[in-house]
Amino acid sequence: MTADHLAPERTRAAGDLDREPIALVDLLDRVLGGGVVLAGEVTLSLADVDMVTISVRALVASVSALANQDQGDSP
């Protein structure tokens, strides 16, 4: 039976820049979904649900287009 579950190499720190590259999807979960949200003079309301929803939809469309171009590349 193949070791599909956690292998030692998977415990490598993703945050260390000299190790495995960070998956974009994991990064976006955090930098878009997390962090402190402020109301500033220029407010990019990522806390605004509509904004995030629109972005995710656009991202999905972009990813499909990219996936069709770069076959076999995985994030």
Added chain:
Amino acid sequence: MSDDGVWVYAVAQAGSLREGDAGIGASTADPLPGVAGGPVRLVSVSDLTAVVSPVDLAEFGEEPLRRNLERLPWLEAVARSHHGIVAAVAKTTAVMPMRLATVYRSEQGLAAMLGERHGDFIAALGRIAGRSEWGVKAYVARAAQSSEPRRDRRPGTPSRPGSGADYLKKRRAALSATEQARQNTVATAERVHSQLAGRAVAAALHRPQDPQLSGTDDRMVINASYLVDDERQTEFTATVEQAATTSPELRLELTGPWPPYSFAAADPGGPAPGARAPR
């Protein structure tokens, strides 16, 4: 001449961070470039320091930013650059990361906010000091997926004729077996999450990732972040390994350590420090 805004990466306790640390400041030997290539600097107000860099409002102002954030290559480049700086600073001291695309028109505006929200930031920094975020994702393991019951057909043998009612009965049984397998997987995932949360100070759940973004068809049943004392890191990662071994029906992936992006708010469902109703 372009109009500069101020992109904010993170906030730390003043005195714990100086120009020259982590590639900050023009005088640094090996400066880390900011999201627009500008120099990373510090803006301090009383005992708080914000890590910032200048950005051209023609690209990073409200309207262009909304458009640019919907362009995946732009978003990816900016997200990675932003994270690079947050992570570099996090190696030096406890930082409270800002959400991507926090831009002020001026340092004065940023400084005013730091003054007003001082207490919230101090409390938030206190909650994450000496701690790191770890990410765990769990998928239904391929072996488990393929073993979901199907109509049994052995190659080379003719299928046995049966009545319509007989077929329907078998189909219902197969569907309920699949549903049972699904419920078992969910129960296992809940158990694993509970176990990991028990080794952490706090836990935050994310939405399951879109397969088109994650690049896998495997069903995601956990997408969580855990805030773990740095001293208990080994114990936590060992618990993840153990959970992987005892739950072969799941495939677990661990990422980390991350700066504490998912723990900006006192209560993960509640408002983050400095949050106000949008104007």
